[in-house]
Amino acid sequence: MKRLLIAAGGGGDPITAALVHAALHGPDTPALVMTYAWERLVVDPVPGPRRVTDFTGTERVAPHLALVTPRTVPVAPAGSLLPRLSGELGPRLGLLDPYDGVVGLARQITAAARWCGTDRIELVDVGGDIVARGDEPTLRSPLGDALAVAACAATSIPTTVYVAGPGLDNEVPLPDLLPRLGAPAFALDAERTGPVSGVFDWHPSEAGALLVAAARGIRGVCGTQDAPRPVLLDESARSVHRLSLERVLELSPLARKLAGCSDLDEAEDVSRAVCGFSEIERERLRAAHAATTPASPAPGAPRDADTVLARYTAWERAMLADGLAYVTTRRIVEGLDLTAPEARTLLATLRASTPARRVPPLWRLATEPATPA
Template identity: 45%
Template sequence: MSDLFIAAGGGGDPLGTAITAATVGRVLTGTPLGETTIATYAWERLEVDPTPGPLGAVHFADLAHHAGMPVIAPTTRPIPPAGSTLPALAADLPARLALLDPWQGLPALAEQIRRLADTGRDHVRIVDVGGDILAHGDEDTLCSPLVDALVLAACRLAGVPATVYVAGPGADGEIPQADVLDRLDGDALTPLAQDVAAVRAALSWHPSEASALFAAAVDGVRGPIRTVNHLIPLTDASARIQSATLDDALAHNTVAAHLLGVLPPTLEAAADLSAELTQIHELDRERVAAAEPSAPARAALPWTEPAAWEAIRDAAQGAPHVTLRFAALALGLTWRQIPSLRALLGARGPVLAVA
């Protein structure tokens, strides 16, 4: 018997979810991470996947299967032009990665979660890195309310016993940390370095910023971190995992509550409803961005180490740390060149110290 973990935000959330699973396993259940299933969307930044919206099973070749659900294996490949970091994560994370597909709407997503939970899972543990899963919908810095809201609503519709965990409150820059903490009154867990150890291989190349900040906080990094879109302060609270009941999370999440009232039959309908409430249409935003021309990728690093450090420090504008994704973009590089950039700079941790 083991628990089902859900990476509620897609993107890099499987990394933070794996850290959370290791922590929960060590502290609460005594279940090794290797017995854990992490369900996740394949919804990533356009620089990773140039096709708008999440990927479904039809967008992958060589999927594995578990309990009738598609599972991402190391040998799985996205079908071009789609792209995904999930196959590489499947190779680096000690957990099974089950694919959630929201295109057929909320009832179908609830059935996917119910099917996974019915395979001997004691409990469903929903993990969001940062805390926008508690969004009211009117926050000025909110960016992606739909994906988390769909998971909350689907778990309630599926009728599964579930707990919500916010890993690294404020780490995603969508809701200020103080506001996230004000909305949480459950128990807190403190990850240790050993809980991060299992994801360090993935952190060395993955472009995730929120999960990288969470891991850096666990490693003891404090102070402001420059990310691509935000300057995010890491505090002692950034290194913790805060819990909430499913009821409490639903009481905060306006979009999830309305999804349950409407039961949208497609992802398009869910996105339209979310946009009515928040003025953020995540599918339309990606469609517009995907239509814009992108800069050509560099084949190699045209930087010496001193010149790279100088350019990164200038871009950091006095921040003592930056994410590796920020550093790569500051140098005109792509996320795929993060390992080469790490080698050039001798970087070791989840974030880069530039002060």
């Protein structure tokens, strides 16, 4: 028998699912994490989630069930970090394809439960947007979570929902979120982050990185690229809350309205009606804008290491003045609009000049400027 976990959204949720699984059952217990291939445009320039047919080399272990392996490859121009992630996480990764809506997802989850030999589902979300009402002004990406909730309900398989790191996704304000979640069931600690220790050296998930940082005892105000508001890493940031699926359905109008949905376009329409927007449409607009915006720096005008370091030093002073103590790797790279070679050189310089700056998986802002190694 394998444990079956559903990563509620994209990006960092499969990483969080692996953490929650290790905490609940031990890292060596066999498990399958079903997850969307729905990643940031910096990873996958094609808006929206990927279908199973957007990959080659998936492992078809049963009808309606495809596993991602390190040999799986996204079909260009799509991109995905799931193949690499599948080689570093303990659980196997299965692909959730939402293009047939809740009906199709329920079929896939049922097939996964049968393959795992289990009669229970654990649905995992990092941050808490899974219990969004839909009218929160800071809400950005509720659709994947709500589809997963509705699909689990459609299977009639007993499902427990776990919300880790409340507020770390910066989508539902903590004063609104915490009463919906109730008391924590348990808290993650540094020992339990071992299964994902190396992932954030290359994976851009900020909510997942913040959860691991909180579990490792990092405390303070952290700046992320994905949201304008900073995140406070305190004791509550490492907590995991347990809810019944019925309670989550009570809290999520979007999940309730998606019941019976059989098409992703229909799901988008439901999201527009409930939340006032579709995140896939927002991704389409961002992708179209990026396609017409010249790359920076312009070709033929590379920035040398000293120039990049000087820009970082000025940027760091501004972040400190804003009250930040830590930043994510993504905040540095995208905030400074660095190319991959520039980012590698800068981060290596920061490590070498002041090793205490690196507090994996975050960076500590320093009052003394870094100097070239």
